[in-house]
Amino acid sequence: MNKIAATVDNFGRAILENIEEMGRILLLFLSVLMWMVRPPLKLRLIFKQMEFVGVKSIFVVVLTGTFTGMVMALQGYYGFKMFNAESLVGSTVALGMTRELGPVLTALMVTARAGSAMAAELGTMRVTEQIDALYVMAANPVKHLIVPRVIAGVLMLPLLTVVSDFMGILGGYFVGVPVLGINSGAFISNITKLVDLGDIYHGLTKAAFFGLILSLVGCHKGFIATGGAEGVGRATTEAVVLASVSILISDYFLTAIMF
Amino acid sequence: MIKLVGIHKSFGRQKVLDGLSLDIEDGKTTVIIGGSGGGKSVLLKHIIGLLKPDSGQVLIDGVDIASLNDRDLNEIRKKFGMLFQEAALFDSMNVMENVAFPLREHTGKKEKEIREIVKEKLKAVGLTGVEDKMPSELSGGMRKRVGLARAIAMQPQIVLFDEPTTGLDPVMTEAINELIVETQRNFDLTCVVISHDVQSIFTVGHKIAMLYKGKIVEYGTPEEIKSSSDPVLRQFLSGSLEGPISVI
Numbered sequence: 001m002n003k004i005a006a007t008v009d010n011f012g013r014a015i016l017e018n019i020e021e022m023g024r025i026l027l028l029f030l031s032v033l034m035w036m037v038r039p040p041l042k043l044r045l046i047f048k049q050m051e052f053v054g055v056k057s058i059f060v061v062v063l064t065g066t067f068t069g070m071v072m073a074l075q076g077y078y079g080f081k082m083f084n085a086e087s088l089v090g091s092t093v094a095l096g097m098t099r100e101l102g103p104v105l106t107a108l109m110v111t112a113r114a115g116s117a118m119a120a121e122l123g124t125m126r127v128t129e130q131i132d133a134l135y136v137m138a139a140n141p142v143k144h145l146i147v148p149r150v151i152a153g154v155l156m157l158p159l160l161t162v163v164s165d166f167m168g169i170l171g172g173y174f175v176g177v178p179v180l181g182i183n184s185g186a187f188i189s190n191i192t193k194l195v196d197l198g199d200i201y202h203g204l205t206k207a208a209f210f211g212l213i214l215s216l217v218g219c220h221k222g223f224i225a226t227g228g229a230e231g232v233g234r235a236t237t238e239a240v241v242l243a244s245v246s247i248l249i250s251d252y253f254l255t256a257i258m259f
Numbered sequence: 260m261i262k263l264v265g266i267h268k269s270f271g272r273q274k275v276l277d278g279l280s281l282d283i284e285d286g287k288t289t290v291i292i293g294g295s296g297g298g299k300s301v302l303l304k305h306i307i308g309l310l311k312p313d314s315g316q317v318l319i320d321g322v323d324i325a326s327l328n329d330r331d332l333n334e335i336r337k338k339f340g341m342l343f344q345e346a347a348l349f350d351s352m353n354v355m356e357n358v359a360f361p362l363r364e365h366t367g368k369k370e371k372e373i374r375e376i377v378k379e380k381l382k383a384v385g386l387t388g389v390e391d392k393m394p395s396e397l398s399g400g401m402r403k404r405v406g407l408a409r410a411i412a413m414q415p416q417i418v419l420f421d422e423p424t425t426g427l428d429p430v431m432t433e434a435i436n437e438l439i440v441e442t443q444r445n446f447d448l449t450c451v452v453i454s455h456d457v458q459s460i461f462t463v464g465h466k467i468a469m470l471y472k473g474k475i476v477e478y479g480t481p482e483e484i485k486s487s488s489d490p491v492l493r494q495f496l497s498g499s500l501e502g503p504i505s506v507i
């Protein structure tokens with residue numbers, strides 16, 4: 001009996017803690033919005049973050065996008081061949097990439113690369129009192145540290161997703177046409193026929209939202225870090241896990257809403 | 260005038276400040292001494308509103324800073340400069356950018372003028388030619404001095420120093436003490452200095468306060484402190500193992 005009570009108790013506590021954390025992230029978002037409209041915006045810091053989040057992620061995004069498109073073509077071919085519809089492989093790859101895999105994979109890669117770095121950097125600044133130093137110099141850390149990162153996340157994720165989409169389709173074409181022998185004209189015309197701009201917007205909207213999630217979560221976890229190097233490590237891990245899970249869950253709901 | 264009234268502060272179950280009261284005089288240097296881990300840094304962070312007391316008040320010119328909104332608190336903080344115990348330099352910025360930070364943030368000064376000020380402040384703390392170095396490329400003592408330069412860059416009215424001379428060699432210690440005394444006198448500053456170094460205490464302090472078990476147990480001029488018969492203070496100043504302060 002006692003054991004059951006304790007289990008329920010722990011479970012309830014975990015849920016409450018999660019809800020509380022969600023509330024804090026929401027509050028952080030509101031304060032980011034507030035500081036975003038208060039000039040002056042720190043353009044130099046924003047560009048620096050855009051370079052870090054965007055430019056420096058291109059390589060991994062190209063790599064994951066290309067191979068995802070390639071494997072999709074391979075798998076699609078296997079299925080479509082059963083009813084002689086191989087020419088649909090191109091549009092399947094293109095729809096899959098633009099609507100779903102482009103944004104999600106890009107977001108997960110950038111979470112691992114940049115979201116974790118945000119948590120580590122802010123966490124280090126927290127435990128070495130650099131954030132306190134900002135407060136002391138009457139400089140708001142949300143404005144200096146978090147606003148540039150969130151802006152960079154929201155702007156760069158859609159751009160990276162475009163790269164990922166494009167590379168995925170290219171990879172699919174490479175596997176589909178020269179390797180598997182699908183007719184090139186049919187491959188391309190099916191893409192243009194079945195994929196419209198709406199699908200691309202759908203994916204890019206999701207990407208922007210994922211960019212918001214990963215930068216907010218990364219900054220939040222770093223900002224509240226305590227307990228030296230170990231605490232920073234914990235913050236980083238938690239940031240990656242929470243951001244990845246949130247991205248995958250919100251992906252379902254965003255897709256359902258925009259269907 | 261900085262006035263601390265009945266401040267209690269605990270972290271979890273650990274009580275750090277236990278009804279501490281202290282008046283810090285304007286235009287004077289007050290030195291706070293006390294054992295390691297006794298709550299001196301915590302006390303300093305209360306003065307500038309980085310930590311909020313569980314109960315009690317921090318009054319600056321009669322205003323309780325806990326009651327202020329962000330904007331008003333920032334206005335008050337602009338009067339302050341603070342040197343952190345571990346310097347707390349921004350490690351994504353070089354020395355020049357670190358010291359220039361408050362100037363760029365709060366003054367409309369031209370870039371050239373800012374550079375002049377930074378060079379001058381760095382020279383005052385005995386550093387030249389380090390402007391382009393990153394904090395990670397500096398020694399501990401150099402970092403501390405850059406932190407010192409940053410703390411005084413804005414010509415603040417009140418400066419809080421958390422162990423300005425710890426980790427410096429004897430000559431540099433003397434030079435930094437001299438710098439604190441000079442700046443304090445020239446600009447009529449209010450300084451709060453935390454120090455362990457018995458020599459420094461008497462060089463820079465107009466008033467000395469001893470923090471022990473979360474309270475100020477003795478307060479007075481250097482002469483009064485030297486002739487005090489308080490057993491805690493006597494033991495602290497003589498560095499003896501015998502007395503009320505038990506170490507191990």
Ligand SMILES: Nc1ncnc2c1ncn2[C@@H]1O[C@H](COP(=O)(O)OP(=O)(O)OP(=O)(O)O)[C@@H](O)[C@H]1O
Nearest residue numbers: 270273275293294295296297298299300301302344
């Ligand atoms: N943010 C914090 N969270 C939890 N405990 C803290 C925190 N800051 C300080 N403490 C605790 O408060 C006590 C006083 O710390 P403080 O840094 O003020 O000591 P100190 O007098 O400055 O010591 P030292 O001379 O070694 O710098 C310590 O026991 C420390 O563990």
Ligand SMILES: [Mg+2]
Nearest residue numbers: 299300344421
């Ligand atoms: Mg200390």
